[in-house]
Amino acid sequence: MKELNQMTLVFDARSVNESFARVTAAAFLSQLDPTLQEIAEIKTIVSEAVTNCIVHGYGDQPGTVRLKVQIYEGRKIRITVRDRGKGISDIPQAMTPCFTTGNEDRAGMGFSIMQGFSDRIRVRSLPGKGTTVVMDKYIGGRDERSSL
């Protein structure tokens, strides 16, 4: 499938940048004229993936997060979020609802929400090397709304 447009953002793994990342992704994808619901879903999955990098990938250690957003033919988007943190040793366990290695202030629902709000999710990780989350989603946008 042919890529039509893309953007890449690299930023420090600081919690204050979670909002910056999701708003930037949503602004870039506004060219597809997504519905308000789709914008909310995009912002949410970006926020979850970036938060995972900061909380689980790097912990309290400094690092950078790379966010790539691609637009393909057929109104397909791909969101890739990558860290070079400690990685995940057991990906299926990490993706289990309510599982978290964080403290009680984490719900363990991040991957469930990413799965629920995207059409496809893939996770690649190597302990000590980092984690990459790739999420694909189809944007119906105004066309979908007008057909309702």
Added chain:
Amino acid sequence: MITYETTEGILTVSILGEIDHHTAAGLRTEIDGIIKKHSPLCLILDFSKVDFCDSSGIALVLGRYRLMRSLGGSVELTGLAGNVSHIFEMADLKKIVTIH
């Protein structure tokens, strides 16, 4: 940011703005401080002025539920709409808190 009012054992906390990992820490501290000050029987969390919420909002509710339960009280949620409502449904929060 939050605003709150308390009436006859009911503490209503309205959350304003965005709930994510970055903002949740401050919200937890603020809400828990008010709970400990007023010792309500029921905590109502109002999400009607929340612009954005990710899974940090789920953890915020779960943590307040645990605190209120330890004090012999309960938690209710109101003002859920759109994405916030969808996320809370995914977490099946209605099993432990009343949702209006």
